[in-house]
Amino acid sequence: MTTRLRPLGLGLIVLAVMLLAIGLSRSGAVSHAASDTLQAQGPLKWYRGNLHTHSHWSDGDDYLEMIALWYRDHGYDFLGFTDHNTLADHDRWVDIDKTRGGRKAFDKLKARFPQDWVEERTTDGKQEVRLKRFEEIFARFNEKDKFLLIQGEEISDHFGKLPIHLNANNLVETIPPLGGTSVSEAIQNNVNALVAQRERTGRPMMIHLNHPNFGWGITAEDLAPVRGENFFEVYNGHPSVHNDGDPIHASVERMWDIINSRRLTELELPLLYGLATDDCHVYHNIPSRGSEPGRGWVMVLSAQLDPAVLIQAMEAGRFYASSGVTLDKVTVTSQSLEVAVRPDAEATYTIEFIGTKKGFDPKSEPILDQEGNELPVTRKYSDEIGKVLKTETGRTATYRFAGDELYVRARITSSRPHPNPSTLGEPERAWTQPVQP
Ligand SMILES: [Zn+2]
Numbered sequence: 001m002t003t004r005l006r007p008l009g010l011g012l013i014v015l016a017v018m019l020l021a022i023g024l025s026r027s028g029a030v031s032h033a034a035s036d037t038l039q040a041q042g043p044l045k046w047y048r049g050n051l052h053t054h055s056h057w058s059d060g061d062d063y064l065e066m067i068a069l070w071y072r073d074h075g076y077d078f079l080g081f082t083d084h085n086t087l088a089d090h091d092r093w094v095d096i097d098k099t100r101g102g103r104k105a106f107d108k109l110k111a112r113f114p115q116d117w118v119e120e121r122t123t124d125g126k127q128e129v130r131l132k133r134f135e136e137i138f139a140r141f142n143e144k145d146k147f148l149l150i151q152g153e154e155i156s157d158h159f160g161k162l163p164i165h166l167n168a169n170n171l172v173e174t175i176p177p178l179g180g181t182s183v184s185e186a187i188q189n190n191v192n193a194l195v196a197q198r199e200r201t202g203r204p205m206m207i208h209l210n211h212p213n214f215g216w217g218i219t220a221e222d223l224a225p226v227r228g229e230n231f232f233e234v235y236n237g238h239p240s241v242h243n244d245g246d247p248i249h250a251s252v253e254r255m256w257d258i259i260n261s262r263r264l265t266e267l268e269l270p271l272l273y274g275l276a277t278d279d280c281h282v283y284h285n286i287p288s289r290g291s292e293p294g295r296g297w298v299m300v301l302s303a304q305l306d307p308a309v310l311i312q313a314m315e316a317g318r319f320y321a322s323s324g325v326t327l328d329k330v331t332v333t334s335q336s337l338e339v340a341v342r343p344d345a346e347a348t349y350t351i352e353f354i355g356t357k358k359g360f361d362p363k364s365e366p367i368l369d370q371e372g373n374e375l376p377v378t379r380k381y382s383d384e385i386g387k388v389l390k391t392e393t394g395r396t397a398t399y400r401f402a403g404d405e406l407y408v409r410a411r412i413t414s415s416r417p418h419p420n421p422s423t424l425g426e427p428e429r430a431w432t433q434p435v436q437p
């Protein structure tokens with residue numbers, strides 16, 4: 001028996017190796033649907049990046065070149081510039097004293113670039129500086145295979161007083177906020193514009209929904225049905241974004257579980273993946289209590305440091321979000337989800353596997369104010385959504401699928417507090433993407 005089966009077995013192994021090789025060489029992306037090991041090996045590396053960054057082009061307090069240097073010198077591999085409703089793609093002069101960074105930021109810029117880089121002029125007695133365009137920053141600081149700069153925009157829309165912000169990365173034309181007759185429709189309209197630009201240009205682009213709890217703008221019910229929006233911020237380092245919610249508002253992580261539970265059942269939409277980002281605006285007093293760089297990032301497993309390849313890898317779920325915890329390996333098989341944290345002698349880790357089982361109770365009820373009126377916030381759902389299925393302490397942990405899970409994800413919490421937290425007492429964390437057994 002064994003001898004007769006051997007040629008078939010060998011053939012299957014060869015076929016599997018070929019399929020793997022094709023998958024890796026085309027994009028570095030292999031879908032999570034099958035078994036997958038996220039680990040640096042061969043051409044695959046973990047690349048660290050922040051995809052939410054503000055500068056003098058909108059309400060940040062520093063120049064693009066100084067921000068690029070900050071990230072390059074702090075161990076990042078890629079950085080997306082995402083100013084509000086603009087691309088840095090045109091000539092723009094600003095009054096030095098009226099910029100957010102003022103004279104201090106300008107003096108630092110001049111000190112760092114003493115020769116022939118900073119362009120100044122005086123108009124009506126005001127001293128102005130020209131903000132460098134993205135292409136100029138790219139030409140000077142982008143280093144192949146070492147440091148990648150990505151052009152982006154924070155599409156900053158609203159519905160009434162509710163802010164609706166989405167980050168578009170690797171786009172080529174500004175997308176003006178498109179609005180809509182509801183929060184959900186406004187999100188959908190902006191996502192559609194990005195998808196249309198992507199299709200028209202043939203250039204890979206991605207869009208993610210930012211900080212849903214900023215201004216309590218977006219509920220789980222608003223985001224869940226949006227088609228083409230497959231990413232959102234499970235962690236945003238800005239101190240005003242309420243990642244953890246409050247007694248009335250669901251935390252962003254709770255929203256994530258509600259959205260994915262509904263997407264995989266009644267809505268029949270793909271999983272929503274989670275990013276961590278900085279949303280940094282202030283660069284001159286680190287650490288302080290402002291929106292500073294270095295708080296949250298993504299780690300993407302990719303064969304190349306290239307926007308198209310990174311986006312494909314993220315679309316395949318081959319990344320995790322971090323606010324300080326580094327993972328060596330995430331292994332998904334038909335049997336289990338396994339996580340290995342990079343060893344660190346100073347910290348211990350709690351690894352929680354969180355998920356929703358098939359046949360969960362989908363009912364929800366509104367949150368009411370004291371007069372019994374319905375509040376425009378994420379509804380209350382059953383505890384069967386986003387349940388902690390298993391908790392382990394240590395550097396590695398494995399969750400064995402029982403077979404009745406809709407999806408499972410892991411959250412890793414370090415014993416070490418975040419060195420520069422967005423909210424006091426926040427620990428360092430990592431979040432893997434949800435997987436469907
Ligand atoms: Zn925003």
Ligand SMILES: [Zn+2]
Nearest residue numbers: 052054154279
């Ligand atoms: Zn922002």
